[in-house]
Amino acid sequence: xxxERDPIDAPVQAExxxxxxxxxxxxxxxxxxxxxxxxVAARQKGRLLAASLGFSSxxxxxxxxxISELARNIVLYxxxxxxxxxxxxxxxxxxxxxxxxxQGPGIPDIRRALQGGFSTSRSLGLGLxxxxxLMDEFEIESRVGYGTTVTARKWRR
Amino acid sequence: MDHETREARTTFGxxxxxxxxxxxxxxxxxxxxxxxxxxxxxxxxxxxTEAKLLTAMTKEEIFAEATSVYDNYVEALxxxxxxALQAYARNLSERIIPRGVETHEVVGIVLLLRDVLARSLFxxxxxxFALLNRILDAYxxxxxxxxxxxxxxxxQERERVIREQQEAIRVLSTPVLQVRERLLILPIIxxxxxxRARQLTEQLLRGIRTNRAKVVVIDITGVPVMxxxxxxNLVQTVExxxxxxxxxxxxxxSPEIAQTLVTIGVDLxxxxxxxxxxxxxxxxxxxxxxxxxxxxxxxELRT
Amino acid sequence: MEVPILKxxxxxxxxxxxxxxxxxLVQLRDALVEQVGRLRSxxxxxxxxxxxxxxxxxxxxxxxxxxxxxxRGAETVIVxxxxxxAFTMVQLGLKLEGVPTALDLEEGIAFLREKAAGxxxxxxxxxx
Numbered sequence: 001x002x003x004e005r006d007p008i009d010a011p012v013q014a015e016x017x018x019x020x021x022x023x024x025x026x027x028x029x030x031x032x033x034x035x036x037x038x039x040v041a042a043r044q045k046g047r048l049l050a051a052s053l054g055f056s057s058x059x060x061x062x063x064x065x066x067i068s069e070l071a072r073n074i075v076l077y078x079x080x081x082x083x084x085x086x087x088x089x090x091x092x093x094x095x096x097x098x099x100x101x102x103q104g105p106g107i108p109d110i111r112r113a114l115q116g117g118f119s120t121s122r123s124l125g126l127g128l129x130x131x132x133x134l135m136d137e138f139e140i141e142s143r144v145g146y147g148t149t150v151t152a153r154k155w156r157r
Numbered sequence: 158m159d160h161e162t163r164e165a166r167t168t169f170g171x172x173x174x175x176x177x178x179x180x181x182x183x184x185x186x187x188x189x190x191x192x193x194x195x196x197x198x199x200x201x202x203x204x205x206t207e208a209k210l211l212t213a214m215t216k217e218e219i220f221a222e223a224t225s226v227y228d229n230y231v232e233a234l235x236x237x238x239x240x241a242l243q244a245y246a247r248n249l250s251e252r253i254i255p256r257g258v259e260t261h262e263v264v265g266i267v268l269l270l271r272d273v274l275a276r277s278l279f280x281x282x283x284x285x286f287a288l289l290n291r292i293l294d295a296y297x298x299x300x301x302x303x304x305x306x307x308x309x310x311x312x313q314e315r316e317r318v319i320r321e322q323q324e325a326i327r328v329l330s331t332p333v334l335q336v337r338e339r340l341l342i343l344p345i346i347x348x349x350x351x352x353r354a355r356q357l358t359e360q361l362l363r364g365i366r367t368n369r370a371k372v373v374v375i376d377i378t379g380v381p382v383m384x385x386x387x388x389x390n391l392v393q394t395v396e397x398x399x400x401x402x403x404x405x406x407x408x409x410x411s412p413e414i415a416q417t418l419v420t421i422g423v424d425l426x427x428x429x430x431x432x433x434x435x436x437x438x439x440x441x442x443x444x445x446x447x448x449x450x451x452x453x454x455x456x457e458l459r460t
Numbered sequence: 461m462e463v464p465i466l467k468x469x470x471x472x473x474x475x476x477x478x479x480x481x482x483x484x485l486v487q488l489r490d491a492l493v494e495q496v497g498r499l500r501s502x503x504x505x506x507x508x509x510x511x512x513x514x515x516x517x518x519x520x521x522x523x524x525x526x527x528x529x530x531x532r533g534a535e536t537v538i539v540x541x542x543x544x545x546a547f548t549m550v551q552l553g554l555k556l557e558g559v560p561t562a563l564d565l566e567e568g569i570a571f572l573r574e575k576a577a578g579x580x581x582x583x584x585x586x587x588x
Binding site (some may be wrong): 134 | 480513547571
Binding site (some may be wrong): 179353358359363365369371394396397398399400401402403440 | 539540542544546547548549551555556558561562563564567568571
């Protein structure tokens with residue numbers, strides 16, 4: 001893809017604004033995603049990290065599954081990317097941040113991607129509405145030809 | 158203003174950061190408050206009663222607490238540190254919240270104390286206006302911070318207690334009952350919010366696993382109203398239960414809630430619903446292969 | 461990582477021991493289909509008790525297994541889905557529609573027996 005800036009390809013920030021500026025980072029680890037085995041590694045690391053904050057067992061499963069879906073999107077569509085896992089603090093709340101970043105083809109229609117759910121014969125869907133349901137905060141930035149970044153956070157109750 | 162702010166900053170660093178004049182003034186102030194302790198405390202307690210605050214406590218109790226608050230207050234003024242005061246405020250809150258003391262009362266009594274002390278300073282230094290001003294400059298920021306510390310401590314404790322109580326209510330009001338082998342009943346009563354719905358589902362799923370239930374009867378007779386979100390949660394609960402190999406029977410579905418379900422796209426034909434709880438239990442027993450027979454008969458129960 | 465598949469009478473039991481990568485899941489699918497054909501098994505139980513995450517790929521593969529094995533005349537039942545996992549799955553919208561499920565191995569075998577007994581017997585309406 002060449003670097004043409006077509007107005008249609010302008011970045012779409014579909015969900016809220018990046019509020020991470022106010023968050024304090026307690027711990028951070030990045031997992032490179034190249035293949036399906038990395039998906040398992042990323043979600044297991046995520047589970048371990050989130051467990052240190054005292055999330056309940058069902059919340060840990062939610063987080064691990066969200067990571068799995070996001071990491072899989074990277075493998076399917078961008079071939080490679082990274083998952084950044086972060087323990088953060090905002091005010092008196094602590095939580096986990098999952099950021100899936102890739103330099104893949106980007107998502108042409110974010111609005112539509114966020115509308116659909118999983119259909120029983122899903123092959124091209126991204127499952128993003130599902131991830132959004134699982135997490136407390138969800139932000140996505142994507143630009144065709146440049147890549148996609150999905151950031152999701154879950155806070156400890 | 159600038160002068161006051163600068164003084165405030167030096168007063169609330171550690172003692173050795175205090176400017177000389179401020180430290181000296183505070184010393185005078187604290188000495189005065191200690192000397193007149195008995196009288197000022199009594200006046201304060203009197204004004205608390207006059208203002209009809211702390212009505213949940215007896216006069217003796219008020220006086221006892223007043224003594225502690227007063228001493229902690231003066232201590233905080235003297236040292237400029239607030240850990241002891243915060244700890245005391247939390248401790249006090251823990252004691253008085255179960256007595257039904259409200260936030261406005263706690264804020265009220267602290268402000269009254271600030272008032273009582275300020276007036277006594279006025280009385281003492283009324284002949285030296287310049288000195289009075291300087292004393293007040295030293296006193297005011299400290300007094301305000303104390304009021305704030307106590308109020309915030311109280312509110313935080315109150316919020317913690319409320320959260321605990323809500324949690325207890327949630328857990329108590331959603332019992333998963335095992336009435337027969339392999340049969341669970343979940344009677345839901347009251348209005349459900351999404352968080353409670355989530356907890357209900359988790360409790361139910363764990364119960365299915367623990368009790369090896371094959372049929373679950375969810376009775377929503379006691380649920381007056383359900384919005385689309387909670388209706389969704391109910392549908393999800395049914396689906397999750399199926400994943401654990403159990404069947405769900407919903408009883409007590411009101412026409413209004415049935416409508417909500419249809420609106421969110423649920424095919425009621427696919428859902429196993431029965432009019433009332435009794436009917437639901439009977440259906441569950443039928444599914445489990447139970448046959449209720451009179452004692453006289455000795456027919457074999459299907460396993 | 462290969463999933464051990466045991467033969468128990470007319471049934472095959474695949475017990476998943478730990479987290480499986482996508483490739484492992486596909487391998488399991490192919491192995492089950494092959495063995496059902498070769499051994500003329502009547503039923504397959506896939507025990508997912510040890511899976512702490514069931515995501516879209518795992519769900520799709522389990523469905524594929526069920527349908528492919530049905531084409532060979534045998535029935536599949538998934539057992540041991542953990543409460544937390546079930547909860548997460550429904551929130552993601554993964555329903556395992558058309559795939560029979562049971563609580564555990566014991567229930568799974570009971571289900572396969574009932575299925576084999578035929579539609580005349582009053583059976584539990586699971587797998588709806």
